[in-house]
Amino acid sequence: MNITLDRRSKTPLSQQLEIDLRLKMIRGELQPGAVMPSESSLSAELGISSSEVIKAYEALANGNHLTLKNSTWVVSFGKVSRIIFEKFTSLVDIIKLTGSTPKIKTLTVSKDYKTPKDISVEMPLGKILFARRLYYGNDKPMVLVDCYFPQDLFPGFDVILKSDEPYYELFKSKFNLEFSRSERTIEALNLKKREAEIFDVPVGSAYSYSIVKTYDTLNRLIEVNVCWLMPDAMHFTIEQDE
Amino acid sequence: MYYLFVNKSSKTPIYQQLATSIRLAISDHVLNHDDQLPTDEDICVQFGISNIVVKQAYSVLASEHLITRIRGKGTYVTTVPQIEATFSDFRQLDQQFSNLGVTKKLNLIEVIDHHDLAYSYLNLQEGELAFRITLSAIYQKTPVYCQEMVLPCSWFPNLDKVFINPNYSVSMLAKDMYQLPLAHSSHDFSLENLLSSTSQMLQVTRHEAAYVFRSTYRDTHKKPLFFIQSTYPGRYLKLTYKQEKQ
Numbered sequence: 276m277n278i279t280l281d282r283r284s285k286t287p288l289s290q291q292l293e294i295d296l297r298l299k300m301i302r303g304e305l306q307p308g309a310v311m312p313s314e315s316s317l318s319a320e321l322g323i324s325s326s327e328v329i330k331a332y333e334a335l336a337n338g339n340h341l342t343l344k345n346s347t348w349v350v351s352f353g354k355v356s357r358i359i360f361e362k363f364t365s366l367v368d369i370i371k372l373t374g375s376t377p378k379i380k381t382l383t384v385s386k387d388y389k390t391p392k393d394i395s396v397e398m399p400l401g402k403i404l405f406a407r408r409l410y411y412g413n414d415k416p417m418v419l420v421d422c423y424f425p426q427d428l429f430p431g432f433d434v435i436l437k438s439d440e441p442y443y444e445l446f447k448s449k450f451n452l453e454f455s456r457s458e459r460t461i462e463a464l465n466l467k468k469r470e471a472e473i474f475d476v477p478v479g480s481a482y483s484y485s486i487v488k489t490y491d492t493l494n495r496l497i498e499v500n501v502c503w504l505m506p507d508a509m510h511f512t513i514e515q516d517e
Numbered sequence: 518m519y520y521l522f523v524n525k526s527s528k529t530p531i532y533q534q535l536a537t538s539i540r541l542a543i544s545d546h547v548l549n550h551d552d553q554l555p556t557d558e559d560i561c562v563q564f565g566i567s568n569i570v571v572k573q574a575y576s577v578l579a580s581e582h583l584i585t586r587i588r589g590k591g592t593y594v595t596t597v598p599q600i601e602a603t604f605s606d607f608r609q610l611d612q613q614f615s616n617l618g619v620t621k622k623l624n625l626i627e628v629i630d631h632h633d634l635a636y637s638y639l640n641l642q643e644g645e646l647a648f649r650i651t652l653s654a655i656y657q658k659t660p661v662y663c664q665e666m667v668l669p670c671s672w673f674p675n676l677d678k679v680f681i682n683p684n685y686s687v688s689m690l691a692k693d694m695y696q697l698p699l700a701h702s703s704h705d706f707s708l709e710n711l712l713s714s715t716s717q718m719l720q721v722t723r724h725e726a727a728y729v730f731r732s733t734y735r736d737t738h739k740k741p742l743f744f745i746q747s748t749y750p751g752r753y754l755k756l757t758y759k760q761e762k763q
Contacts, residue, residue: 456762
């Protein structure tokens, strides 16, 4: 297997191996169903201890990328999603497109929120209601969203949000308000420790970072969110005519 | 190094003071793109501070992408602007970078008989010959993205003699020079940690997050003609996307 590890790097060898193997899967060099070399043969090939290989395999298994079948490791992840941004796709839709069952967990809700300095978003919302939510796909954390809502527009929203329903549906059912458009930035960033722990992946993993502004049919800004999206969900194909 | 300032009696950590003074020097244009910064040791000796403090200051600035540390070479100021592009215009990225003054440099032309990834995109068998060309796009002296192209020798005979100007589009070359019936293209978009070889070539942090486009160009019968992989480190590119509810 063509893998190069950097022994001088601060990143542990097992994490380097994990990242390299995941990359091979994303690129299609390792297809779903492929049998991985055994821990001992890969460790011999790379000249590292087999415990490092086991650590990497277990981390990949933890993210549903590898499965242990009859004591051999088999690739269980591949080019799943072919998301084409043609029509509006909510976070729940994106998770469904990756072939996973979505589940939402609201981690924090707070009223009269002050936006932290490190998020350079203009907040023309007046009083702010803040919610941090984690979206799971097949019980694996896939998206972390920090949402900022205009508090006065959504009375009682802090309580309703705890129902863990997708909030676009809550806008409609509870406030009879519909979104009409959104503006999104997409950046490629390396995860910092705080977020890496939430996603349970190595620090420095490449994640998609977005700032999204959503407007309703009256063209009012009804939500600003900052969202971290796992790279598996940002993997898609665009077809064009030349 | 006159722009450096440290007040040891201040409560602000010294590494922060160092970082702040370099940040100021950059914003005041005392330091400009590609200027070399003093070595860790020079600063240690000059200010009588520990090596770790200097390393800390430089690593803060590196994480803000204000400087680039190249192993065995030194520390340099990088003030390459981040391009903001709308997602639907991703085909015009080359153009946008070129408007900024980015030019492509040819790094390598070789004939290969296997390639894990490109050969599977091109439906080529191991042993079939293809040209592999690598390019890097340079802003002043800093590489901002790179491209790898794989073009089968059967479609592109004598390409090594024809491919002279790396800024000339390969699609045009295929259509005009080789009269190939180019009709479709598909573009795989993904977000990845860079491999160490690529991050070295792009002089960015190992495992930096990057956008990767893998494009396959096909003829009228959807038969693949050539493959281009473009890698854009996240620090130089920000995509934007607008959605309307139908």
